[in-house]
Amino acid sequence: MQEEIVERLLAINRDFYLKFATSFAETRAHPQPGFYQLIEFIPKPCKKMLDVGCGEGRFGRFVLNRNLIDQYTGVDFSQEIIDIAKDSMKGEFFLRELSRYGSLNGLGEFNLIVCLATMQHIPGRSNRLNLLREMGTHLTAKGIIFLSNWQFLDSERQRRKVTDWSKVNIDPTKLEENDFLIAWQRDGTGFRYVNFINSDEMEWLAKSVGLNVSGQFRADGQEGNLNLYSILSTA
Numbered sequence: 001m002q003e004e005i006v007e008r009l010l011a012i013n014r015d016f017y018l019k020f021a022t023s024f025a026e027t028r029a030h031p032q033p034g035f036y037q038l039i040e041f042i043p044k045p046c047k048k049m050l051d052v053g054c055g056e057g058r059f060g061r062f063v064l065n066r067n068l069i070d071q072y073t074g075v076d077f078s079q080e081i082i083d084i085a086k087d088s089m090k091g092e093f094f095l096r097e098l099s100r101y102g103s104l105n106g107l108g109e110f111n112l113i114v115c116l117a118t119m120q121h122i123p124g125r126s127n128r129l130n131l132l133r134e135m136g137t138h139l140t141a142k143g144i145i146f147l148s149n150w151q152f153l154d155s156e157r158q159r160r161k162v163t164d165w166s167k168v169n170i171d172p173t174k175l176e177e178n179d180f181l182i183a184w185q186r187d188g189t190g191f192r193y194v195n196f197i198n199s200d201e202m203e204w205l206a207k208s209v210g211l212n213v214s215g216q217f218r219a220d221g222q223e224g225n226l227n228l229y230s231i232l233s234t235a
Contacts, residue, residue, distance in 0.1 A: 001124040005174050009123035009193040010099060012168055012181075014078065016190045021080035023187040025056035034219030034229050035062050038146055041215065041231050042068050043111045050110040051075065052135060053098060053118025057085030064089060073107060099123060101130040104138055113139060114146040117227070119205075120194050125176055128195070133209040136234065145211065145232040149197040152182070155223055167191060202230050210234070 017024065046069045051060050054074030063069045072091030075098065076082050082093050096103040099122050113135050122128045135145055152158035163183045165172045168191055170181075176195070184190040197205075199216060206213050211232045218225035 001126075001176055002174060005170070006099065006123045006127065008168075008170060009179075010077075010097075012191055012193050013121055016184065016192050017078040017081050020184060020187065020190050021056075021078065021084060024184075025081065025084045027186070028056055028058045031058065031062045032148075032220045032227065033224075034148065034217070034227055035059060037217060037219060038229065038231075039066075039068065041144060041146070043142065043144055045070070046111045047071060048073070048108070048110045049112040049114065050104070050107060050135075050138065052104070052113060052115040052131070053077075053121070054085055054093070055081050055117075057089050057091075059114055059116055060085070060091060061089050064091075069112065073110070075104065075107070098131055099127045101127075101134060103131070104134050107138060109138055109140045109143070111140050111143050112146070113143065116146065116148040117150060119147055120149050120197055121192065122195070123179075123193060128197075129205060129208055132205055132211070136209055136211055136232075139234060141234075143234070147202065147230045147232065148227045149202065149230075150194065151196075151198065151218065151226055151228050152180075152194070153196050155221065155226060157222070158226070163191065197228070199228060199230075202228065206230070206232050 048071045049069040051074040054076050060072050074093045075096050161182045178196040182192045182194050203213050214233050215231040220227040
């Protein structure tokens with residue numbers, strides 16, 4: 001993907017969170033059902049967890065309130081959403097551009113790294129590979145990675161949110177496979193860039209950077225299968 005297009009897609013998502021950070025956080029006040037299924041895969045003990053694309057901190061609050069981890073570190077590209085997370089939980093937070101390799105530099109090693117509903121917002125397959133590869137380098141021995149990706153194309157209700165790229169003046173022929181523009185209709189109209197990452201793609205990404213998919217399941221949403229959760233470990 002051309003760097004110009006990467007930057008334009010990143011700008012769409014930056015603009016979205018600048019305008020709708022509060023509205024977005026309000027829709028994520030409660031844990032996802034899938035979080036409860038992840039509990040059994042959390043390393044025990046789990047001293048340190050890194051939340052890549054922490055957003056408003058929903059998963060961080062979930063594990064901290066249950067004493068499932070000792071130390072929390074959150075990383076996100078949006079200062080607005082980080083500020084919301086800081087108001088609701090304890091931990092270290094860092095503003096980083098996750099689409100750039102090296103975004104996790106200096107953070108140390110972690111027993112658990114989570115990247116929930118974030119990989120799908122990284123423009124360019126090569127950039128998604130780089131982020132996953134970098135996460136792998138920050139795992140302790142026997143560390144685990146959790147990922148989730150939105151399976152919106154499998155839901156008729158969610159597919160209605162897919163909108164035309166002309167809304168943001170981007171030529172779709174310059175995009176990669178499974179790149180979509182998703183409309184937001186709460187407290188105004190906004191748009192987000194999302195790549196559709198299914199089970200096969202997730203397994204390919206993991207294998208390409210030397211990680212194993214040790215488990216997968218679907219959960220969440222009215223349908224009960226709106227998100228694909230993947231548990232990764234080192235090869």
